[in-house]
Amino acid sequence: MTPIDTAPRRRLADREGTLAWIFLMPSVIYILVLVAVPFVLAIGFALSDVTAGDPSFDWVGVRNFERVFEDPVFWRSLGNTFVFTLISMALIIVLGKVLANILVADFRGKWFVRFLVLLPWTTPVALSSISWLWMLDSIFSPIDWVLRQLGLLGGADALIKPDTNMYWLGEPGLAMASVIAVHVWRLTPLAAVIMVAGLVAIPRDLDEAARVDGAGYWRRMFEVTIPLVLPVAAVAALFGAIFTFTDMAVVDVLTNGGPNNATQVLTSWAFFRGIDGGDVGQGAAIALFLFPLLLAAAVAILRAVRRMEV
Amino acid sequence: MTIDVQPDTTAPAALPGAAEAARLRRSYRRRHVLARIGLYVGAILAAFLCAAPFLWSLITAFKQNRDLYNPANNPFLYNRPATSDHVLYLFERTTFTTFAWNTLWVGVLVVAITLLLGLPAAYALARLDRPWAGWFGVVIFLVYLVPPSLLFLSLSRLIVAVGLQDSTWSLVLIYPTITIPVSIWLLIGFLKAVPRDIEEQAMVDGYSRLAAFWRAVVPLTFPGIVAVVVFAFTLTASEFIYALAFVSPTTEKVISTGVPTELVRGDVFFWQSLQAATVLVAIPLAIVFNLFLDRFIAGFTQGAVKG
Amino acid sequence: MAVVEVRKLVKEFVGGVRAVDGIDLVTEEGEYLVLLGPSGCGKTTLLRMVAGLEQPTSGDVLIDGHLVSGLPPRARQVAMVFQSYALYPHKSVYGNIGFPLRAVRMPKDERDRRTRWAASLLDIDHLLDRKPRQLSGGERQRVALARALVRQPKVFLLDEPLSNLDAKLRTSARDELKRFQEEIGTTTIYVTHDQVEAMGLGDRIAVLAQGEVRQIGPPVEVYDEPADTFVATFIGSPPMNLVPRDDVLVGFRPEHLLPADVVTADDAVALKLAVDRVEYLSGDRHVYGTVLGIGEPTRVVARLPATVDAPVVAGEEQAFAVAGRRLRFFATDTGRRTPRVRLGAREQADQEAL
Numbered sequence: 001m002t003p004i005d006t007a008p009r010r011r012l013a014d015r016e017g018t019l020a021w022i023f024l025m026p027s028v029i030y031i032l033v034l035v036a037v038p039f040v041l042a043i044g045f046a047l048s049d050v051t052a053g054d055p056s057f058d059w060v061g062v063r064n065f066e067r068v069f070e071d072p073v074f075w076r077s078l079g080n081t082f083v084f085t086l087i088s089m090a091l092i093i094v095l096g097k098v099l100a101n102i103l104v105a106d107f108r109g110k111w112f113v114r115f116l117v118l119l120p121w122t123t124p125v126a127l128s129s130i131s132w133l134w135m136l137d138s139i140f141s142p143i144d145w146v147l148r149q150l151g152l153l154g155g156a157d158a159l160i161k162p163d164t165n166m167y168w169l170g171e172p173g174l175a176m177a178s179v180i181a182v183h184v185w186r187l188t189p190l191a192a193v194i195m196v197a198g199l200v201a202i203p204r205d206l207d208e209a210a211r212v213d214g215a216g217y218w219r220r221m222f223e224v225t226i227p228l229v230l231p232v233a234a235v236a237a238l239f240g241a242i243f244t245f246t247d248m249a250v251v252d253v254l255t256n257g258g259p260n261n262a263t264q265v266l267t268s269w270a271f272f273r274g275i276d277g278g279d280v281g282q283g284a285a286i287a288l289f290l291f292p293l294l295l296a297a298a299v300a301i302l303r304a305v306r307r308m309e310v
Numbered sequence: 311m312t313i314d315v316q317p318d319t320t321a322p323a324a325l326p327g328a329a330e331a332a333r334l335r336r337s338y339r340r341r342h343v344l345a346r347i348g349l350y351v352g353a354i355l356a357a358f359l360c361a362a363p364f365l366w367s368l369i370t371a372f373k374q375n376r377d378l379y380n381p382a383n384n385p386f387l388y389n390r391p392a393t394s395d396h397v398l399y400l401f402e403r404t405t406f407t408t409f410a411w412n413t414l415w416v417g418v419l420v421v422a423i424t425l426l427l428g429l430p431a432a433y434a435l436a437r438l439d440r441p442w443a444g445w446f447g448v449v450i451f452l453v454y455l456v457p458p459s460l461l462f463l464s465l466s467r468l469i470v471a472v473g474l475q476d477s478t479w480s481l482v483l484i485y486p487t488i489t490i491p492v493s494i495w496l497l498i499g500f501l502k503a504v505p506r507d508i509e510e511q512a513m514v515d516g517y518s519r520l521a522a523f524w525r526a527v528v529p530l531t532f533p534g535i536v537a538v539v540v541f542a543f544t545l546t547a548s549e550f551i552y553a554l555a556f557v558s559p560t561t562e563k564v565i566s567t568g569v570p571t572e573l574v575r576g577d578v579f580f581w582q583s584l585q586a587a588t589v590l591v592a593i594p595l596a597i598v599f600n601l602f603l604d605r606f607i608a609g610f611t612q613g614a615v616k617g
Numbered sequence: 618m619a620v621v622e623v624r625k626l627v628k629e630f631v632g633g634v635r636a637v638d639g640i641d642l643v644t645e646e647g648e649y650l651v652l653l654g655p656s657g658c659g660k661t662t663l664l665r666m667v668a669g670l671e672q673p674t675s676g677d678v679l680i681d682g683h684l685v686s687g688l689p690p691r692a693r694q695v696a697m698v699f700q701s702y703a704l705y706p707h708k709s710v711y712g713n714i715g716f717p718l719r720a721v722r723m724p725k726d727e728r729d730r731r732t733r734w735a736a737s738l739l740d741i742d743h744l745l746d747r748k749p750r751q752l753s754g755g756e757r758q759r760v761a762l763a764r765a766l767v768r769q770p771k772v773f774l775l776d777e778p779l780s781n782l783d784a785k786l787r788t789s790a791r792d793e794l795k796r797f798q799e800e801i802g803t804t805t806i807y808v809t810h811d812q813v814e815a816m817g818l819g820d821r822i823a824v825l826a827q828g829e830v831r832q833i834g835p836p837v838e839v840y841d842e843p844a845d846t847f848v849a850t851f852i853g854s855p856p857m858n859l860v861p862r863d864d865v866l867v868g869f870r871p872e873h874l875l876p877a878d879v880v881t882a883d884d885a886v887a888l889k890l891a892v893d894r895v896e897y898l899s900g901d902r903h904v905y906g907t908v909l910g911i912g913e914p915t916r917v918v919a920r921l922p923a924t925v926d927a928p929v930v931a932g933e934e935q936a937f938a939v940a941g942r943r944l945r946f947f948a949t950d951t952g953r954r955t956p957r958v959r960l961g962a963r964e965q966a967d968q969e970a971l
Contacts, residue, residue, distance in 0.1 A: 019519055023430035027490055030427055031453055034487045038464035039456050045463060102352050113353050115600045116361035122599045123364075123592035124548040124566045131363050131588050134370075134581055140378070142366060142385035164381070189360065193603065197610035208670050209703035213764070214691035214720035217345075223716070227707045239454065246457030249550040253570065267459035267551075274463050275555060287460040294455045325619075325683040325694050325771065335687040 045284035064285040074286060076261050077269040084180060084265055085244045091184045093237050096191030097229070103192060104199050121189040129253035132182045136168035136254070143168075172262035175255050179263050183250050187243075191236055198232030199225070238301045242294055266290055364592055371397055371586035378581060396582030400573075404580075406587060408561055409568035412478050416564060417543045420485040424542050425535065428490050432497030433523055437509070450491045458488070462555045469556050478562045484552050489542040496541070499609045500534030501527065537605035540598055547595065565591055619681035619694075619771035619804055620644055621667055626676035628662050628828075636662040638828035639676070644806065649798050651819035652808045655851070659828040660808045661776055667806065668774050669693050681771055691720070696765035697774040700781060702757045704749040710736070710760050711745040717768045735763040739797070754782045755790055762797065773798070773805040779814060791817055812852050816840070824848045843868075843945065846952040855903065855918045861949065862912030865958050868945040871903070871920035876927040877936035884941030886911065890919065891934045904929050908937070 049060045068074050103114065120128060135142055144165045147153040154164040168178045202225065210220045248267035251257060257264035257272065264272075266286060274283015326334055366385065370378065372392040383389045400406045465484060466475075474480040504527055512522035528535070553567040560572060569587050573580040599606075621644045628637040637659045644650050652660040665671040667678055669690035677686050685693045696717075704713050714735055718728040736742045739759040749757060758778055765773055778794075779787050795818055798805050809815055815822050816836045823833040824847070832844035843849035843857070849868055850856040858874065859866045877887055888910040896903040900923035908917045919937065921929070929935060948955045 020434040023434035027427040027431040027494065031487060031490065034465070034468075034484060035453055035456055035461065038461045038468060041464035041467070042460055098352070099356055102349065102356055105349050107346075107349055107353060109353075111600065113357045114603060115596055116357040118360075118596045118599050118603070119364050119592055120360050122544050122548075122595040123588065124550070126550050126566045126570050127584075127588040127591060128363070130570055130579075130584050131367050134579075134585075135363060135366070139381055140385075145381070145385050185360070193607060194610060197607045200607060203701065203703070205699045205701050205703035206705060209697065209699060210705075210716070210720075211670065212668055212690040212695065212697045213717040214768070215716070216691070216720070219720060223719075224705060242454060242457070246459045248459060252550075252554075267457070270459060271462075271551075271555075275466075280463055284460075284463050287463065290457070290460065291455065294457075298451075298455055325681055325685070326688075326692065328684065331684055331688065331692075334692055338687070338689055338692075 042284045042288060045280050046288045048281050050280040060281070064281040068282055068285045068289075073261050073264060073269065077264045077266045077286075078289075080176070080261075080263060081245060081265040081267075083176065084183070084263075085241055088180050088183050088187070088244050089237055089241050091180070092187050092191045092240055093233060095184065095188045096195055096236070097226075097233065099188060099192035100195035100199055103196050117189050117192070119189075120186045121193075125186060125249040126253060128186065129182060129250050132178075133169075133254055136178050138165055138167050138170050141165065141168065169255050170259055172259055175259060175263050179250055179254055182254065183244065183247070186250070187240060191240060194236040195229060195233055198229040198236075201232075202228050234301055234304065238298060241297065245294065246290060364589060367585035367589050371582050371589060373582055375582075396580070397586045399580070400583040400586050404572050404583065405560055405563075405568065406565075406572070406583075409563055409565045409572070410591075412562065412568075413547050413564040413566070416478060416481050416485070417546045419482045420489060420546045421539050421542050423482070423486045424489045424493050425539070427486065428493040428538075429497060429528070429535070431490075432494045432501055433527070435494070436498045436501035437506075437523075437527075450494055453487075453491045458549075458551045461487075462551055465552070466555055474556075476557060476559050476562060478557060478564065480556045481549075481553060481564065484556070485546050485549060488549065489545055492545075493538050493542055496538050496606075496609045497531070497534065500531045500538075503534075503608070504530050533602075533605045534609050537602040537609055540602045541606060544595060544599060547591075620646055620679075621772055621804060621806065622679040622682075623663070623667065624677045624679070626663065626666060626678065627674045628659070628666060628671060629674040635828050637666070637673075640828070640830055642823065642830060642833070644804055645821070647802045647804055648820040649795070649805045649807065649818060651815040651822045652806065652825055653810070653812060653815040653819075653822050653851075654825035655810055657827075658825040660810075660825045663825070664697075664774050664776055664806060664808050667772070668695055668697050694768075694771040695774055696768060696770040696772070698758075698761045698765050698776065698778045700777045702749075702761040702778070702781075704757060704760055704764075706749050708748075709745065710741065710747050710749070710752070713749070713760055714745075714763045714767055717764060721768070731767050735767040738766065739763045755786055755793075758782070758790060759793075762794075766801065770803065773803050775805065775807045777809050779809070779811075787814075794818065813854070816852070824851060826851075842954075844954055846947045849945065849947070855920065857945070858908070858915070858917040859947070860908060860912040860915045860917070862958075864949050865955060866947040866949055866952075867912055867958075868947060869939045869943055871918045872922070873939050873943040874908075874917065874919035874937055875921060875925060875939075876929065877938040879925050879927055880938035880940055882940035882942070885938045886941055886944065887936065887938045889934050890917070890937040892929055892931050895929055895931055902929065909934075911939075 044057075046064055047059060047061060049058045049063075050056070099117065103110075103117070107113075134140065144153060147160065147166070148164065152159045153161065153166065155162060160166070167174060169175050206224055206228070207220060210224045215223065246267050248265060248271060251263050251265055251268045252271070255263045257268050266289065270283045270287040273279050273286060277283070325331075369386060369388075372394060373388065374390045374393050374395075377383055377388065377390040380389075469475050469480045469484075472483075474483060508526050508530065509519075509522040512526040513519065517525060547564075548566060550566050553564050557563055557567065560568065563571070565587070569584065573584045573587070621642075623640055623642045626637055626640045626642075627635065629635050640659075640663060642663075652663060654660045662671060666673050667680075669678075669685070669688060669692075673686065677684055679685065680693055680695070690697075705716065708716065711732060715728055715732040718731055723731070733742065733745075736745055739762055741756065741759050741763060744752065744756060744760070749760070752760065761778065775794075779790055782790055791814060807818060809818075819836055821833060821835055822839050824831045824839060826847050832839055832848045834842075839848060840852055843852065846859060846866060846868070850859070853870055855871050857868045857870050859868050861867075874890070877885075888908055890904070890906045890908055892904055892906040893916075894905040896905070902921040902925075904919040904921060906917065906919070907914050921927075944957070946955045946958050947953065
């Protein structure tokens with residue numbers, strides 16, 4: 001009698017544990033090689049004396065950090081980065097929420113409005129920033145032109161100032177405001193889209209129950225809608241803040257950090273030192289400074305979100 | 311058990327009488343109308359604020375130099391006849407088309423790599439319940455904490471080491487680090503929306519896990535995959551830092567870095583051509599993104615809100 | 618306590634779909650009115666129009682004699698319990714119950730008193746600090762009821778609140794609901810598609826189909842004297858048997874179709890049942906077969922209670938009968954109830970043939 005065959009061996013395509021690993025490994029390895037390794041390398045650079053001219057690797061301990069800290073521009077950049085990030089994020093969250101409410105409602109021409117509203121986000125940042133460069137130009141700015149027509153600029157009795165132009169990118173305070181404004185302009189659509197997802201996830205029942213319970217529009221907004229969107233908004237804010245904290249595109253194109261480092265942020269400063277200036281060690285030290293801050297902020301916000309979860 | 315039905319002595323509020331009801335009705339109708347007006351005003355204002363620069367770019371692209379470089383002229387009208395010279399200049403005398411072409415094939419390849427690596431990974435995390443799946447989500451997130459601005463220094467060394475310096479291919483290599491984490495996150499959301507029954511049915515019907523994934527699940531997630539494709543492409547086309555750091559030769563550049571550097575020679579800005587370039591790139595991207603916006607939101611709802 | 622009245626209420630949706638097609642309805646004070654019907658019949662739309670969550674295309678809604686059409690829900694003094702209960706997940710049970718009182722800006726101590734009163738009425742005082750996600754289905758229903766109760770509305774509106782509970786819980790929850798309403802005495806309108814629920818809960822049942830009220834009346838009336846074939850077949854499980862005969866449909870309920878020697882009424886109508894299959898269900902026997910002799914041969918069901926142990930064998934033709942006064946007649950074309958038809962000569966001839 002021929003022996004009965006034992007159960008067929010499971011094909012590779014069925015072994016879930018192995019399959020899971022196979023599916024995940026490529027991404028993991030890729031990220032490891034191209035993110036984790038350079039990260040460690042960056043730490044290494046920060047502790048070395050590598051420059052573009054002298055690529056030999058010598059340990060110098062924390063000397064780079066010392067030199068970086070001695071440079072007042074570094075501290076200016078740090079302060080600017082915080083100001084830039086905090087103000088931008090505050091505006092982005094509030095405006096994004098308002099825009100999300102608009103996008104959720106039903107009205108004629110909604111598709112077209114959506115298209116227009118997406119333009120700032122989907123356009124490559126370099127290009128949109130260049131458009132703004134002209135719009136904020138010291139001589140030819142269309143905004144200034146409009147203000148002149150309205151009598152707010154130019155002439156002795158102008159409301160804002162007698163000059164013919166605002167010097168949006170020339171005056172330190174205005175330059176920072178301009179950079180913030182363009183950045184907010186760019187990111188608000190994305191924040192709005194994320195918050196639409198949050199709004200849409202709220203069951204319709206809840207809003208109706210609140211209506212029947214007697215709550216008016218504002219009470220419903222503040223006691224039902226916003227608390228339920230808060231976790232999503234917080235995550236969006238976190239990603240936005242991290243992105244803003246490490247972004248330099250707008251600054252680079254509009255002001256290049258000027259005037260006089262008034263809009264210099266950590267990333268642009270790191271770029272300036274590391275690539276333009278060729279001092280890789282210092283560049284890395286500056287950029288690396290960001291990481292612990294980001295980590296702390298991220299952990300804090302994630303904890304808060306976890307507690308908010310319903 | 312006797313129940314105290316009345317909690318206290320205050321009588322409950324009364325329904326409005328006829329006259330008061332009529333007044334209330336008018337007041338509610340008025341509020342409703344005002345709310346609608348407010349909505350339209352808000353929508354128009356938002357659309358204007360977001361799109362005005364592009365509208366203005368569109369106008370400017372066709373302006374003559376003497377029209378443009380006159381601060382007294384109305385920037386929104388053609389004070390001199392419109393000209394297509396500058397737009398043509400963009401196509402004929404600059405490497406704009408090369409930039410556009412580069413951006414396109416880099417985008418396509420990066421998206422392909424993203425899907426190739428990301429889709430299976432997302433499936434593994436969404437479906438094959440491994441106990442370490444939750445941790446992975448955190449790790450993915452941590453990747454974003456390490457920003458390009460920190461990595462570009464070491465990465466530029468790496469690029470040189472593999473001999474890809476000054477080549478567009480370096481971008482193809484590096485960009486997926488930006489697109490993969492968020493794509494995995496979004497794809498997990500889309501995959502979770504597919505009921506388990508589908509794969510289980512396929513497996514009962516005789517397919518292996520792998521085949522069930524490919525034949526049954528992927529087709530159902532297709533709209534979500536498209537949304538992720540669009541999003542990843544947008545990210546790629548917009549990326550600035552790596553493109554600036556790794557690629558110098560003009561013919562290798564993408565739009566993001568090429569346009570600013572090509573059309574800005576020293577202090578001279580070829581404004582009209584720049585605006586034309588901006589508009590030409592912005593509009594298709596926004597249209598495509600808009601087409602898939604609903605899908606994108608659905609995926610976000612699944613992944614971010616419930617995940 | 619109030620009376621809800623709808624007059625010629627119509628709701629038409631985009632695309633011409635008439636969810637509610639000209640309904641006139643008046644509740645009685647303090648009654649428990651059930652709106653019963655299959656999905657899509659308009660019952661939920663009707664409820665939402667009474668609540669003010671939908672505006673009617675035409676027609677009026679009156680609560681307690683006051684015209685409330687055009688007014689939003691909060692001006693109507695109604696309370697609603699949703700199918701999902703719609704508890705605010707981020708608020709505690711205390712916060713959920715107290716929310717309607719905050720909306721009318723009641724002072725804090727009175728709010729507190731009322732909230733605790735409502736909670737104690739529903740036996741959930743011990744849950745006041747919990748969040749909804751920590752509660753069971755039955756507990757959530759009670760919180761939803763407490764929240765509805767706390768404002769002392771004129772009308773309770775309930776939208777299939779038992780559908781989310783599992784079957785075992787449903788019966789006890791149903792019992793609780795009924796006792797609760799009897800104690801409180803507020804007029805209640807209750808929507809469901811489950812006819813067992815409707816029969817158990819309602820003082821009156823309004824059977825709806827395709828946006829119209831087919832019949833309204835106490836459960837006994839709706840069961841025994843259905844106004845048309847829809848009501849006859851929707852109510853009752855298994856549904857009423859309908860046998861075509863000339864231009865009427867002869868109807869009789871399964872429990873009235875019994876073996877001939879069991880039916881002792883003198884107006885009994887004899888017929889033959891070709892038995893196909895017998896099912897045993899909790900003591901009753903369900904007999905499936907084809908009936909002959911009363912009209913066209915039709916598949917019917919007979920429900921024999923446990924007390925009847927006359928043998929029934931599958932595959933055989935047996936003598937069955939229905940008491941004459943249990944027969945109901947419906948016009949074939951409209952489905953509406955018609956007066957009794959004399960089964961006359963045909964009947965005699967059939968009887969002789971048997």
